Amino acid sequence: xxxxxxxxxxxxxxxxxxxxxxxxxxxxxxxxxxxxxxxxxxxxxxxxxxxxxxxxxxxxxxxxxxxxxxxxxxxxxxxxxxxxxxxxxxxxxxxxxxxxxxxxxxxxxxxxxxxxxxxxxxxxxxxxxxxxxxxxxxxxxxxxxxxxxxxxxxxxxxxxxxxxxxxxxxxxxxxxxxxxxxxxxxxxxxxxxxxxxxxxxxxxxxxxxxxxxxxxxxxxxxxxxxxxxxxxxxxxxxxxxxxxxxxxxxxxxxxxxxxxxxxxxxxxxxxxxxxxxxxxxxxxxxxxxxxxxxxxxxxxxxxxxxxxxxxxxxxxxxxxxxxxxxxxxxxxxxxxxxxxxxxxxxxxxxxxxxxxxxxxxxxxxxxxxxxxxxxxxxxxxxxxxxxxxxxxxxxxxxxxxxxxxxxxxxxxxxxxxxxxxxxxxxxxxxxxxxxxxxxxxxxxxxxxxxxxxxxxxxxxxxxxxxxxxxxxxxxxxxxxxxxxxxxxxxxxxxxxxxxxxxxxxxxxxxxxxxxxxxxxxxxxxxxxxxxxx
Numbered sequence: 209x210x211x212x213x214x215x216x217x218x219x220x221x222x223x224x225x226x227x228x229x230x231x232x233x234x235x236x237x238x239x240x241x242x243x244x245x246x247x248x249x250x251x252x253x254x255x256x257x258x259x260x261x262x263x264x265x266x267x268x269x270x271x272x273x274x275x276x277x278x279x280x281x282x283x284x285x286x287x288x289x290x291x292x293x294x295x296x297x298x299x300x301x302x303x304x305x306x307x308x309x310x311x312x313x314x315x316x317x318x319x320x321x322x323x324x325x326x327x328x329x330x331x332x333x334x335x336x337x338x339x340x341x342x343x344x345x346x347x348x349x350x351x352x353x354x355x356x357x358x359x360x361x362x363x364x365x366x367x368x369x370x371x372x373x374x375x376x377x378x379x380x381x382x383x384x385x386x387x388x389x390x391x392x393x394x395x396x397x398x399x400x401x402x403x404x405x406x407x408x409x410x411x412x413x414x415x416x417x418x419x420x421x422x423x424x425x426x427x428x429x430x431x432x433x434x435x436x437x438x439x440x441x442x443x444x445x446x447x448x449x450x451x452x453x454x455x456x457x458x459x460x461x462x463x464x465x466x467x468x469x470x471x472x473x474x475x476x477x478x479x480x481x482x483x484x485x486x487x488x489x490x491x492x493x494x495x496x497x498x499x500x501x502x503x504x505x506x507x508x509x510x511x512x513x514x515x516x517x518x519x520x521x522x523x524x525x526x527x528x529x530x531x532x533x534x535x536x537x538x539x540x541x542x543x544x545x546x547x548x549x550x551x552x553x554x555x556x557x558x559x560x561x562x563x564x565x566x567x568x569x570x571x572x573x574x575x576x577x578x579x580x581x582x583x584x585x586x587x588x589x590x591x592x593x594x595x596x597x598x599x600x601x602x603x604x605x606x607x608x609x610x611x612x613x614x615x616x617x618x619x620x621x622x623x624x625x626x627x628x629x630x631x632x633x634x635x636x637x638x639x640x641x642x643x644x645x646x647x648x649x650x651x652x653x654x655x656x657x658x659x660x661x662x663x664x665x666x667x668x669x670x671x672x673x674x675x676x677x678x679x680x681x682x683x684x685x686x687x688x689x690x691x692x693x694x695x696x697x698x699x700x701x702x703x704x705x706x707x708x709x710x711x712x713x714x715x716x717x718x719x720x721x722x723x724x725x726x727x728x729x730x731x732x733x734x735x736x737x738x739x740x741x
Contacts, residue, residue, distance in 0.1 A: 557671010658700020
């Protein structure tokens with residue numbers, strides 16, 4: 209049996225079981241395989257893989273590194289008892305005995321032994337799918353169905369069906385996606401009811417009933433549409449019905465007589481109807497009984513809960529992915545608000561009034577030419593981290609990095625009356641943050657920098673640009689171009705802003721005059737002001 213390993217933080221608060229053959233990503237993002245919510249952990253920090261010979265660790269370009277034996281590594285092999293540190297969070301690799309899945313369980317066994325308790329018998333507990341199969345066979349219900357409903361006392365049959373519903377509930381709630389759930393529901397219906405056909409239809413966003421699966425007992429997929437009157441009655445009144453009638457088969461262009469049919473609504477929490485479960489039969493022998501209808505109602509209820517849970521989990525995962533992506537650009541609160549809005553993913557956009565900021569390092573090309581590539585990357589990472597922190601602290605949105613320049617904006621997708629004020633206050637804080645960085649770099653005998661900043665205020669197009677495969681939320685327009693060109697004119701340590709920016713202030717700000725500038729794309733010189741620090 210393959211060795212199983214566990215990754216345990218030194219304080220014991222975080223534990224992950226590493227199954228052989230599975231590659232897992234450890235990171236700060238909530239949707240990581242191994243989530244570690246620590247600021248020194250990158251969103252995708254490292255890949256961890258266990259196999260028969262040990263545990264492999266591969267750093268995924270994390271900011272704060274992966275360390276083994278105190279040395280930063282790109283990849284490493286670990287055995288039981290070895291230590292590894294992701295960022296500043298240390299872990300230990302522990303081996304688990306193949307006979308013990310959980311150390312806590314093992315300790316419980318040891319306590320029982322010390323107490324003198326004698327274990328008379330122990331049996332393995334099957335998973336939900338195995339338990340269902342065992343219950344079907346052991347109960348006699350499956351044999352009754354297989355042999356044409358052999359005689360089973362009604363009271364005993366009720367008891368057995370309750371047992372089966374419990375096992376079915378376990379099996380359905382472990383299903384990960386809607387298609388698999390539909391398949392299992394059809395399979396279980398045929399296993400438990402002597403019917404010839406099963407259909408499941410679900411309501412879409414417009415409350416139209418859409419067939420998801422329609423199958424005969426022989427396994428044939430048929431384009432069967434149940435009676436609209438029957439379906440609408442079941443949905444509107446939230447009742448299950450047993451009827452004689454007919455169903456249409458579009459492929460044959462006519463109707464087929466139905467000896468017996470039953471239809472139950474799929475009702476989730478708060479009385480929401482998700483769709484219907486329909487069964488019917490063509491043979492006089494195989495008629496759906498009142499007892500079967502009761503069972504179908506219970507079964508449909510379990511299926512509806514499982515379906516609702518799957519959809520909720522999908523929404524949560526989607527929001528987590530969106531939020532994880534947006535938190536790179538927006539403040540966490542704003543990212544959560546955007547992720548909760550389904551329309552946030554659509555192409556297109558709108559005109560918004562925004563305050564735009566560009567900050568650029570003066571002479572960085574020459575500076576980078578004198579630095580090693582890894583030193584340049586480290587340098588920019590430290591600088592960008594401080595600049596983004598300032599933007600977020602003042603409620604702004606990081607639009608993008610352009611080389612060594614930072615572009616940020618206030619006003620899209622959510623605006624505030626003091627967007628212009630917060631933008632200029634962020635600009636001042638950026639220069640103060642640069643002063644702090646320079647002081648530290650000076651002590652470390654590293655190069656110092658000067659940053660020029662340009663600000664403008666006005667209308668811009670804001671929205672998602674790109675393709676369905678890769679979207680980027682950004683702003684474009686003359687306001688953006690003006691801020692960029694003012695930034696290009698700004699000297700190191702200088703903040704230049706347009707007249708529209710000054711006029712948008714709601715608070716007092718110390719400003720100085722500067723000679724008008726001729727900006728590319730403008731016919732006449734543009735009045736410019738300098739924000740005083």
